[in-house]
Amino acid sequence: SVSLLGNTKTNYPETYAPEVLEKFPNKHPDNDAWTTFVCTEFTSLCPMTGQPDFAKIFINYIADKDMVESKSLKIYLFSFRNHGDFHEDCVQKICKDLFKLMKPKYIEVQGDFTPRGGIAIFPYASMSNGSKKYEAMKDARMANYSPGKYGMDLARLY
Amino acid sequence: SVSLLGNTKTNYPETYAPEVLEKFPNKHPDNDAWTTFVCTEFTSLCPMTGQPDFAKIFINYIADKDMVESKSLKIYLFSFRNHGDFHEDCVQKICKDLFKLMKPKYIEVQGDFTPRGGIAIFPYASMSNGSKKYEAMKDARMANYSPGKYGMDLARLY
Amino acid sequence: SVSLLGNTKTNYPETYAPEVLEKFPNKHPDNDAWTTFVCTEFTSLCPMTGQPDFAKIFINYIADKDMVESKSLKIYLFSFRNHGDFHEDCVQKICKDLFKLMKPKYIEVQGDFTPRGGIAIFPYASMSNGSKKYEAMKDARMANYSPGKYGMDLARLY
Amino acid sequence: SVSLLGNTKTNYPETYAPEVLEKFPNKHPDNDAWTTFVCTEFTSLCPMTGQPDFAKIFINYIADKDMVESKSLKIYLFSFRNHGDFHEDCVQKICKDLFKLMKPKYIEVQGDFTPRGGIAIFPYASMSNGSKKYEAMKDARMANYSPGKYGMDLARLY
Amino acid sequence: SVSLLGNTKTNYPETYAPEVLEKFPNKHPDNDAWTTFVCTEFTSLCPMTGQPDFAKIFINYIADKDMVESKSLKIYLFSFRNHGDFHEDCVQKICKDLFKLMKPKYIEVQGDFTPRGGIAIFPYASMSNGSKKYEAMKDARMANYSPGKYGMDLARLY
Amino acid sequence: SVSLLGNTKTNYPETYAPEVLEKFPNKHPDNDAWTTFVCTEFTSLCPMTGQPDFAKIFINYIADKDMVESKSLKIYLFSFRNHGDFHEDCVQKICKDLFKLMKPKYIEVQGDFTPRGGIAIFPYASMSNGSKKYEAMKDARMANYSPGKYGMDLARLY
Amino acid sequence: SVSLLGNTKTNYPETYAPEVLEKFPNKHPDNDAWTTFVCTEFTSLCPMTGQPDFAKIFINYIADKDMVESKSLKIYLFSFRNHGDFHEDCVQKICKDLFKLMKPKYIEVQGDFTPRGGIAIFPYASMSNGSKKYEAMKDARMANYSPGKYGMDLARLY
Amino acid sequence: SVSLLGNTKTNYPETYAPEVLEKFPNKHPDNDAWTTFVCTEFTSLCPMTGQPDFAKIFINYIADKDMVESKSLKIYLFSFRNHGDFHEDCVQKICKDLFKLMKPKYIEVQGDFTPRGGIAIFPYASMSNGSKKYEAMKDARMANYSPGKYGMDLARLY
Amino acid sequence: SVSLLGNTKTNYPETYAPEVLEKFPNKHPDNDAWTTFVCTEFTSLCPMTGQPDFAKIFINYIADKDMVESKSLKIYLFSFRNHGDFHEDCVQKICKDLFKLMKPKYIEVQGDFTPRGGIAIFPYASMSNGSKKYEAMKDARMANYSPGKYGMDLARLY
Amino acid sequence: SVSLLGNTKTNYPETYAPEVLEKFPNKHPDNDAWTTFVCTEFTSLCPMTGQPDFAKIFINYIADKDMVESKSLKIYLFSFRNHGDFHEDCVQKICKDLFKLMKPKYIEVQGDFTPRGGIAIFPYASMSNGSKKYEAMKDARMANYSPGKYGMDLARLY
């Protein structure tokens, strides 16, 4: 009797799939603005032990001509599900793949990974388009970093 | 270039629409279990002022033969969006519509409405199938009520 | 240029005014339900020092034939603004005035007053219609009391 | 018997209505000051799926000659209720409509949207009057952005 | 120039002073009600080391004919400031002194002491008037105890 | 140069694998005790959309003769990673698989799933060994259920 | 029997009374220091509707030759109790009245007003003595403003 | 120049040392009271991996003739520091060692262990003196268990 | 039977005693580092009313050649217990006494005092060694002050 | 029957063991990035009393050519378990040992130690490679320090 809804299964890729990322033109390229994506449910596999890792991923960027399409980003992030990589490399990969896709003025990625045996690891990476203004922004944000600073307390969501 | 996703617009009803509710058979009718739905984004209209009201709605029930299909419940709850009703009546309506649909052993609905000018209102309603066991459960839960008790701190969600 | 809105000043009484309370018929007198009012902004005057006192007031009741109209309740509670009374007496007065108005099956009032010089006072009063069921409910809730129990953490509101 | 109150229905527009915004003269144009509006109950429709979106909207501005009238702002924000737009575009629209109305020295708008399927999106936009001082302020605030930074934990409200 | 106020020094006793406690008649002896006092700033001295101890003290009671006057209670609690006693004995003393003063139907005292070197101690004591109803209440509350249960999260105060 | 550690990859099963569960004898079968397992990182797939679901899973049980080995439980829970099942069925499966393995006096499973599009679902299931004492325990816990009650605020963990 | 205490009623003014403010000489005029006053219980009246408004008021200042006497400040703030003024004007008035009284090097006032119908307003105003150092401080603090930034989470108080 | 203090090293045992526990007579054996000890800094070693485990330990008991001396308890708990034992066995050992020492009317021990690789374990054990009253208390508390229930949120400590 | 422990009473001074402060040489004078002391249990007496005041005191400093010995600091802070002084003067005294003892490169003291009758006062004072670098640090920290900023949420301690 | 898992005991050193630290080459030496390690379960011994101390340790660094291997870091941190050292010296040692191992561009270590008798101590140390850029970063971070700033609220982890 579940007739109304028509849930159609999305075809989620089985492993790391940067090719699913899609972009669309920024309607306001003349006016800098921040867009933040929070993936509350990121998971990958530890390449040493095969054990699943879990994290909250924060992506903050200032678009130039292009923006990443949000559902393709979601599928892309979920493609790490069965992919084995270290915490730092996941964060670097996400940063580079999105930079390559959009060529933003500035982008940064922060991963808040849950602890393993009394130790938690939080990586943070960033890239700019190399212009003076955004390279300076990158340096300043790097200099002011503290763990979790470029993310947000998720208890504020509801 | 947004080709991958295929977002298809759901046809959301324009006002209060109990007819969208759908059910399916409970696979475990012999073993009582609780199912809780939390609608974090309920909104309706105040019939006195026309102003929007907002609430978190908690629905807790013990199924008998049937269960409510979750996406139809979502569409149903969203159908209050342009509907004018008092807080207490919204909660009563949800309780009665779901009871009529599923004939559960027990059901309760709690609405945590946001304040208006220094006053907040939280209604709570419940129904049982009238059997001795579930009527007693209804009375006991009624007797132990405190505001927010049959809901949950949403800051725990992430 | 503020033409759209038409704010019309409500005529707030200058002091304690139980006569402003209004009621309307309960549409569901056959089915017990709880209604909770939270007044986040209660203030009165200390009769000893003349200093303002502040509290959160929680009113929980199970209606019988009548219910209190919410805006009249708001005006009533605001009428304590320039009224001098002890914490315990404010709570008792609210409980008795509402019982007299509505004749509910059960009603309770909890006041969470902010501290004065390292001491905070929380009074709690309740009344039933004297029937066996609701007198038992009153006794049981009294026996299970702890400070703040019949209220709610207001950090959950938004 | 609800005679005291005289609730008069406001005529809420059915869809996006920038024309309802009203302004009044700033009494202190010589002394910069911040005014913040928090709309705790913003809702719009997703243009892709038709599904309702929910957000907290923070508007921070430094007035010049004019200020926005608060009740007209409320009605304006509620006019997005049945309007279909992406998160980023809602935030941009609000920023531009208010800039056009008031010509403030500086204005910024932050939207904390609730998650959809494991992904939350927070857009942030800003505009200055183009003078050296406020353009520099805009750049500095842009450079120091982190998600939620120009908003506030609403658990502090009560 | 501090002319307006007229601060008059209260004569605080130098050590443990149960004789400062004062009572006044309960205006509602026919209707059981709870009164809670929270002393957020209790301090005494450790009899073993001479080091200061700090606690939050919760006093919950159901009055019979008499009630404790709140400012005398405050002075009484502050009289432990230079008094040397173990945590458990402070709590017992407070419980017994107040019982002796007021002869309440029921009274309980909970002390949430701050930790010393990785260990915190929370004592809880109670007394009833010995009647069947309140002795049963005492037993039931004792049976349902958990640490901090008969107190309250003070983060709720403001 | 990573010589010290010797990380050996555990062989995680690719999908739902109840056969990995292992047990060992309870050393204290004469003295009832609760053991709680919290899996903070549970994930499965939605059978309707193929999208990953995330939850915190709480397992509370009173052992009889056997106890579940904790690392095998971890591998078992992680085996849902690529398995498609509804929220309620995951919780039921976990409850039944563990009951079959250990034959405990009582067991319950609670799943706190993160929201999807404004709706969150929390299922709760339980089983007893059918003896009078534990069947009564099951009924009482069922009657006192509220969402999240048999779990715990994970913000307390560190 | 309340003999010990001698509560003497302070003569609180009935409406806005800047003349009650008193000052005393700063003992350390050579060494800049911040003093913060938090009024957790500010209330005034809305000039449009007559309805009471509630706020937390934060006053931060660096004294020059004079300091405000704290009890006179308290009486002054309480004098807004029956005074009708907009949120922004209350904050401006407090800032100007205190500047006029003390001539501090720098002063700022932040008002965290509770919401009305889904909208909360937070005004922030500041003044310096016009010297280069404190005018620069004023500009920098203005440039770094975010809602609530110059206040504090009151849940930290106990 | 650190002359004042005279820190004298306590002779902490190198491994599990129940013999350090000391007791003293209960001054109030006629009046039941709860004493709670919270050890915020418990650590032991995992017998499988040799890795340190960390927990908060809550001990709640109703004394009969004897009470445990608090500093000897602290040294006893610290003696697990280099001792290898499973979570459940640590909790059982503490419960039994204290029961053997004091012969209390009732005692319970709860261990909140920090997670290992996505799984946390919380054991809970209890013992009574076998009399009807305390055996019933034990059964009732067992029946009402939920994880963390007989402990307390340590964020309340300061 | 409490033989193990040998608690020796420290000789706590009866009133304000700066002479108990002791110092020892900084082992790392060439490498700047911050040391923070948090006194969670500071209490003094109000010189106007004789009433006890309570605060959390945060002391942050960068040592030069000498450091304050922590137990002597504790005894020093406890010596304010029976000392009458205004909030601002306690903070200034602590700052000056420690500066005089250690001659640090920089030191600051923040006092978070609990409210009295709806008003809380937080003083903040600082001193540098007068060199260009640390005088600039002092000015910058002064310019960036907000209430509580140089302290920390104590709910993070456990 | 625990056959599946193959727990192999790691050989944890009995005391302070900097020689266990291992490094591996940084794959991205051209692109500065932060890596944060949080040790939620650090413990050492007080050299004055022999009593265990507990802390959360935050390590933030920007790698140059080498990075520390995470499991060797864990074993290294656990090697402080039976090592006697003051809080400040533990933090300095960790900072220097890691600097010696990796020669990072910048590294800082923050220790949040739990209180002892009403006083908590938080040390913070940092080192740079001496180049102009990172020496400036070190100075700026030093100048902007507040207690806990370069750590994170661990309640955000789950």
Ligand SMILES: [Ca+2]
């Ligand atoms: Ca792969």
Ligand SMILES: [Ca+2]
């Ligand atoms: Ca919230």
Ligand SMILES: [Ca+2]
């Ligand atoms: Ca309708």
Ligand SMILES: [Ca+2]
């Ligand atoms: Ca009156």
Ligand SMILES: [Ca+2]
């Ligand atoms: Ca439209």
Ligand SMILES: [Ca+2]
């Ligand atoms: Ca004495």
Ligand SMILES: [Ca+2]
């Ligand atoms: Ca609050």
Ligand SMILES: [Ca+2]
């Ligand atoms: Ca499968």
Ligand SMILES: [Ca+2]
């Ligand atoms: Ca006036």
Ligand SMILES: [Ca+2]
């Ligand atoms: Ca606190």
Ligand SMILES: [Ca+2]
């Ligand atoms: Ca041993």
Ligand SMILES: [Ca+2]
């Ligand atoms: Ca051993």
Ligand SMILES: [Ca+2]
């Ligand atoms: Ca003195």
Ligand SMILES: [Ca+2]
């Ligand atoms: Ca914590």
Ligand SMILES: [Ca+2]
């Ligand atoms: Ca050593």
Ligand SMILES: [Ca+2]
């Ligand atoms: Ca959380």
